[in-house]
Amino acid sequence: MLLDGLFAGGTYALMAAGMALILGVVKVINLSHGAFFTLGAYVAYALAERGIETPIAAAPLAAVIAFAFGVFLGKSFVNPVRSHPFALPVGTLACALLFEQAAQMVWGPHPLSIEAGKPWIGPGGLVVRRWGVIAFFSSAALLGGLKWVLSARPGLPLRLIAEDEEIAGSLGMDVETIRYLTFGGACAMAAAAGALLSPSGAVTPTMGRAPLLLSLVVVIVAGMDSVAAIFLLSIGLGIFGNACAWFLSPQWSYVALLSAVCLLLAVRPAGIVALAGRRD
Amino acid sequence: MAAAPYRGGWLAAGIGLLLLFPLSSPDAFFLDVFTTGFLLAAFAASWDVVGGVSGQITLGHALPFGVAAYACALLTSLAGWPLPLALAAAVLLAAAVGAGIGGLSAPLAGPFVALLTLALGEIAHEAAVGNTFFSGPGGYAWGGEGGIPVALPWEDASPFSSYYAALAFLCIASFGMLRFSRSGAGLILRAVAGSPITAQASGVPIARFKRLAFTVGSAFAGAAGACFAVHVGRATATDLSLELSFQAATFAAVGGRGTIVGPVVAALVLHVLFQGLSLPPSARVLLYALTLLVTLRFFPGGVVGTVRDLALRIGGNGKEGPRSPRRRNRNRTGEGTP
Numbered sequence: 001m002l003l004d005g006l007f008a009g010g011t012y013a014l015m016a017a018g019m020a021l022i023l024g025v026v027k028v029i030n031l032s033h034g035a036f037f038t039l040g041a042y043v044a045y046a047l048a049e050r051g052i053e054t055p056i057a058a059a060p061l062a063a064v065i066a067f068a069f070g071v072f073l074g075k076s077f078v079n080p081v082r083s084h085p086f087a088l089p090v091g092t093l094a095c096a097l098l099f100e101q102a103a104q105m106v107w108g109p110h111p112l113s114i115e116a117g118k119p120w121i122g123p124g125g126l127v128v129r130r131w132g133v134i135a136f137f138s139s140a141a142l143l144g145g146l147k148w149v150l151s152a153r154p155g156l157p158l159r160l161i162a163e164d165e166e167i168a169g170s171l172g173m174d175v176e177t178i179r180y181l182t183f184g185g186a187c188a189m190a191a192a193a194g195a196l197l198s199p200s201g202a203v204t205p206t207m208g209r210a211p212l213l214l215s216l217v218v219v220i221v222a223g224m225d226s227v228a229a230i231f232l233l234s235i236g237l238g239i240f241g242n243a244c245a246w247f248l249s250p251q252w253s254y255v256a257l258l259s260a261v262c263l264l265l266a267v268r269p270a271g272i273v274a275l276a277g278r279r280d
Numbered sequence: 281m282a283a284a285p286y287r288g289g290w291l292a293a294g295i296g297l298l299l300l301f302p303l304s305s306p307d308a309f310f311l312d313v314f315t316t317g318f319l320l321a322a323f324a325a326s327w328d329v330v331g332g333v334s335g336q337i338t339l340g341h342a343l344p345f346g347v348a349a350y351a352c353a354l355l356t357s358l359a360g361w362p363l364p365l366a367l368a369a370a371v372l373l374a375a376a377v378g379a380g381i382g383g384l385s386a387p388l389a390g391p392f393v394a395l396l397t398l399a400l401g402e403i404a405h406e407a408a409v410g411n412t413f414f415s416g417p418g419g420y421a422w423g424g425e426g427g428i429p430v431a432l433p434w435e436d437a438s439p440f441s442s443y444y445a446a447l448a449f450l451c452i453a454s455f456g457m458l459r460f461s462r463s464g465a466g467l468i469l470r471a472v473a474g475s476p477i478t479a480q481a482s483g484v485p486i487a488r489f490k491r492l493a494f495t496v497g498s499a500f501a502g503a504a505g506a507c508f509a510v511h512v513g514r515a516t517a518t519d520l521s522l523e524l525s526f527q528a529a530t531f532a533a534v535g536g537r538g539t540i541v542g543p544v545v546a547a548l549v550l551h552v553l554f555q556g557l558s559l560p561p562s563a564r565v566l567l568y569a570l571t572l573l574v575t576l577r578f579f580p581g582g583v584v585g586t587v588r589d590l591a592l593r594i595g596g597n598g599k600e601g602p603r604s605p606r607r608r609n610r611n612r613t614g615e616g617t618p
Contacts, residue, residue, distance in 0.1 A: 029391045031398075077577055086337055086537065087576040089394035090529050093339060094576075097526060098569035101562040109562075209402070216395065255406050261399040265392055266384050 007136040008200060009238020013231040014139040015193040016215035016222075017146060018186035020230060023219055024162040025182045028078060028088050032095035033215060034208025036066045036187045040194025041203045042103060045112055056134060062195040063188035070187025074180030096208070103205040111202030135196035140231075142192065147227040158182060213257040214241065220264050291541070298447055302440050311439040313555045314548075318446035319508045321547035322453040323524075324531035325540050326500035331529060332537030333461045334493035335473025336385065337394045340401025341501055341528050343381065344374035346408065346520030348502030349509035350428065357431040367506050374502020375495050382494025386487035389476070401525055408517040427516030430509050442511055449507055450544070453500055458540045460496055469493050470538070523565050530572040 015037055022030045043065060044058035073095060081087040150158060160168040161175055168175055194208070201207075214237050222229040237257075244253035302311060327341045348370040355366035381400060385393045460466055471479045472486050480486050509515045518524065528543075531550065535542030550571065554564045 029395065031394075077573065081576055084576075085390045086331075086335075086533070089337060089339065089391045090526075090533065091573060091576045093394075093398075093522075093526060094530075094569040094572045097523065097565055098573070101566040101569070104562045105566070213399070255403055258399045258403045258406070262384070262396060262403070265388060265396045265399075 004200070005239030005242035006235055007133070007238075008197060008242060009235035010136040010231070011139045011193045011197045012211055012214050012238055013218070013234035014142055014196075015190045015211055016218040016230050016234050017143060017227060018189035018193075019215040020219045020222075021158075021182055021186045021189075025158050026074070026078060026082070026179050028082060028092070029216075030078075030183075030186070031089055031092040031212065032073070032099070033187070033190050034210075034212030035096040035099035036070065036190035036208070037194035037197075037211045038103060038203075038205065038208035039066055039069070039099065040191035040196075041198035041207060042107060043191070044195040044198035045107070045203050056138070058195040058198070059138065059192040062191040066191030067184045067188040070184035071180055073187070074183030078183060079176055079180055096212075100205045100208075107203075107205070109205060111204045113202055135200075138196060139193060142189070143227055143231055146189075150227070210241070210254045210257055213254075213261055214238075217257065217260050217264060220261075294545075295447075295451065299444075302443050308439045310556065311443050313552055315439070315442045315446045315511060316508075316555070317548050317551040318443075318450040319504050319511065320527070320551050321531075321544040322450045322507075323501055323504040324528045324535070324543040324547040325454050325457050326497045326504060327525075327528035328497075328532045328535075328537060328540050328543045329457050329461060329500065330493050330497035332532055332539070332543070333466055333473065334469035334490065336382075336490055336493060337391070337529075338381070338385075338397040338494075338497075339394045339522070339525050339529065340381070340397030340399070340404075341497070342520050342522070342524035343397070343401045343404050344377050344498035344501040345505035345508070345524065346404060346515070346517075347377050348374040348505035349515035349519040350408065352506040352509045353428040353430045353515035357429055360431070363431075363433055363510070367503075367510075370506040371499055371502045374505065375499035377502075378494040378496075378498020379491055381498070382491035383487075385494070386490045398522065398525075401520065402522060405517060405520040405522065408520050427514045427519075429514040432510065432513065437511075446507065446511065449503070453503060454540060454544055457496075457500055461538070461540055465489070465492060473538070526565075526572075527568055530568045530575075533572055534575050 015033065019030065019033050022028060022033070040059070040062035043062040047058045047061070077091060077095075078088070081091060158178065160171075160173070161178060190211075193211070214234070217237060218230055218233050222233045241253040241257065244256045298314070301314070323341075323345055327338070330336050330338050330341065351370040351373045352366050355361040355369055356363055361369070381397060384400075385396050388396060461469075468479070468484055468489055469492075471482070472484065472489055476486050505519060508519065531547040532543040534550065535544070535546030537543075550568070554567055559567070
């Protein structure tokens with residue numbers, strides 16, 4: 001149970017990092033992030049139905065599909081309406097619901113499951129699930145790559161835009177293009193996380209809601225600066241969520257996450273507002 | 281959003297048409313569609329009090345709606361209260377819930393209000409789906425997906441009386457909300473929506489007014505919810521669902537936020553259109569989401585507001601609309617953080 005939480009949390013970190021990237025560079029709260037997670041899971045399911053059962057194959061494919069959708073969404077919706085405080089949360093929520101309903105019409109409302117492969121039995125009867133190991137290490141690798149990209153030269157425009165978009169623009173950077181590419185990339189990360197985690201449980205149209213909230217909590221608490229903090233906090237929340245699901249019932253982990261969001265917002269409004277606004 | 285320049289004559293004509301409609305002896309199905317539409321329209325208008333007039337974007341507006349529906353069902357069928365008393369209690373409870381939400385969300389800004397209300401609504405929804413605590417007469421458990429029935433004092437309501445009762449409710453509720461949004465408090469709320477910082481600098485206690493907006497909006501939402509439970513005969517978990525909150529936001533966005541009448545018209549038109557075609561529920565939510573996205577993308581001020589701006593620009597001797605040019609420039613250069 002602990003290990004499962006660890007693996008799931010590590011993969012959620014990938015998604016949370018995407019959320020942080022969007023919040024930092026595009027400066028919006030993307031409520032459709034969970035839909036991309038679901039998209040990844042359904043891609044993995046569709047592949048598994050056709051005999052390709054490894055999430056290693058599903059994750060890149062899901063990422064490419066999500067990148068395409070994300071770029072479209074970022075370019076044609078998020079960028080034009082960014083200055084409208086009403087349009088963004090409601091619009092991204094609309095995207096999420098749109099996708100949920102489309103998934104429900106294509107694949108049906110019933111939970112689907114993917115053959116997870118035989119778990120390995122470690123010493124002392126320790127059950128290590130194969131998907132978990134794969135998901136954990138690939139997301140850790142991807143996160144490491146992200147950290148490197150952000151700190152190295154290619155990530156410079158992203159950091160600059162997060163810091164001060166006007167200076168970035170006056171330096172001749174195409175801020176809008178970088179924005180929608182970032183949006184697409186972050187969506188791809190969410191979809192990859194969904195594909196990697198898909199064998200862990202049931203694939204349903206609304207499965208993306210809990211990871212969405214989890215990454216919101218992570219981003220609110222850990223901030224957007226440190227990939228390592230996001231990683232550790234996601235693991236903690238993954239274990240916490242799994243513990244809730246284990247001791248109570250699966251739906252309670254969703255409720256626990258929701259309550260965490262409410263509590264955070266009630267306790268730390270000033271800190272969060274400062275986080276969403278300009279940080280200088 | 282400026283006050284709506286709706287002509288009273290058009291409204292009267294619309295109400296007259298709606299009054300005449302049942303006399304054309306339509307199908308009972310269409311009467312039912314319209315009855316539900318009236319209640320949804322009142323709900324959309326109550327969203328507009330919170331989300332439009334005072335600019336607090338709530339995505340959990342189904343919470344007071346559902347709470348009132350459940351309160352009405354539980355009080356009549358479990359506690360055995362008479363229906364009018366239960367209705368009044370349900371509305372009061374919804375207002376109290378609204379005050380609570382408003383109190384929690386008052387220190388928050390912009391998208392975080394949406395986040396908090398969404399989370400609160402989803403908690404209530406999960407609780408309603410999961411709970412089967414109440415055991416009804418006969419020993420079987422109530423609640424969960426099946427919901428809780430409302431004990432009604434009449435056997436079978438005729439579709440005509442439901443239709444006229446719902447229409448009357450819509451007219452009274454919309455009138456009340458319209459009066460509220462144009463009262464002194466409404467004016468202050470519009471100022472808070474426009475710029476909280478300026479409002480605070482002018483000495484407005486913004487937290488108190490935000491709470492007031494949530495309380496009033498939730499009370500009307502609760503009234504709509506209780507009526508809906510009475511009309512349908514039971515309170516179900518869908519009364520608390522995210523989809524319902526989202527529908528209200530859609531109606532308001534399409535009809536023009538802050539106008540009260542706009543969301544009512546949009547709700548009636550869209551609901552009757554989509555429901556009248558008897559689409560499956562998931563297709564309906566899909567269409568609502570599509571409508572909303574297209575509206576937000578191409579008519580950020582709502583369909584009504586954009587048409588009004590256009591008319592002003594064409595009819596106003598070549599003068600441009602009051603707000604649109606600045607907004608478009610902001611979009612193009614991508615300045616201004618949300």
